[in-house]
Amino acid sequence: MDIGCGTGTDILLLAKWGFHRVVGLDVDGGAIGIARRRATRMRLASRATFIAGAAEDLEDHLAPSSVDVVLHTLVGNNLEDRYHAHFRSIARALKPRGLLVSCIRAWGYEENMGPGRVPPVAGMRRYFELSPGVSTHLAESGRAWPPHAPVVFWLGRPRKQRAAEESRRGRARGASRAPAPRGVARRRRAAPPAAGRPARSPPRTRRPARARSRRPG
Numbered sequence: 006m007d008i009g010c011g012t013g014t015d016i017l018l019l020a021k022w023g024f025h026r027v028v029g030l031d032v033d034g035g036a037i038g039i040a041r042r043r044a045t046r047m048r049l050a051s052r053a054t055f056i057a058g059a060a061e062d063l064e065d066h067l068a069p070s071s072v073d074v075v076l077h078t079l080v081g082n083n084l085e086d087r088y089h090a091h092f093r094s095i096a097r098a099l100k101p102r103g104l105l106v107s108c109i110r111a112w113g114y115e116e117n118m119g120p121g122r123v124p125p126v127a128g129m130r131r132y133f134e135l136s137p138g139v140s141t142h143l144a145e146s147g148r149a150w151p152p153h154a155p156v157v158f159w160l161g162r163p164r165k166q167r168a169a170e171e172s173r174r175g176r177a178r179g180a181s182r183a184p185a186p187r188g189v190a191r192r193r194r195a196a197p198p199a200a201g202r203p204a205r206s207p208p209r210t211r212r213p214a215r216a217r218s219r220r221p222g
């Protein structure tokens with residue numbers, strides 16, 4: 006399954022490579038429409054399902070523990086809210102031995118941190134046991150500055166029990182949209198620099214300890 010599949014490029018490639026059943030989900034209904042038309046053109050529609058909706062509402066579309074692998078590429082940078090519901094829902098949909106493959110773009114002070122030091126977005130660690138994180142570079146030449154952006158990549162194993170319990174409790178309160186657990190701050194990632202805008206000098210000092218404590222877990 007590809008969360009934030011856009012127009013389905015990756016998921017259709019996986020189907021073409023022989024994956025028997027692939028699912029793409031995206032909040033952008035227009036992109037999902039394109040993905041479905043591409044699947045039909047590529048004669049892959051019988052094996053590729055596309056869902057227009059938010060990952061936070063996966064429970065409406067998929068049975069729990071039904072997915073082997075979730076791709077989550079650069080979606081964390083797009084999340085504005087509902088971080089915990091987002092990752093709880095993904096953890097719930099994955100099989101107990103399922104795998105999350107996730108990457109996010111590092112911004113601002115994070116660009117100077119070692120890959121193992123860049124924290125995942127809120128909620129990810131709560132619902133997934135994560136690898137330490139490795140970084141690579143995303144070529145953004147001509148679209149943004151700097152031309153090569155650091156991207157941090159994690160593998161995650163779902164914390165099934167926590168996701169199931171919290172999901173049950175949330176639904177009992179009628180609140181899959183419940184606020185984040187107490188003491189967990191929501192944080193918006195900084196917007197990417199506008200295309201062509203020169204990069205600001207990277208910060209030379211370490212991030213102050215006070216700001217670090219605001220980072221959600």
Ligand SMILES: C[S@@+](CC[C@H](N)C(=O)[O-])C[C@H]1O[C@@H](n2cnc3c(N)ncnc32)[C@H](O)[C@@H]1O
Pocket residue numbers: 007008009010011014015030031032033036058059060061077078079080083084091
């Ligand atoms: C940077 S794009 C990544 C596209 C694709 N994964 C790729 O690698 O080309 C992020 C995508 O995530 C989708 N998205 C953002 N928030 C989402 C959410 N809460 N649930 C599902 N999709 C979401 C956006 O509509 C967008 O298509």
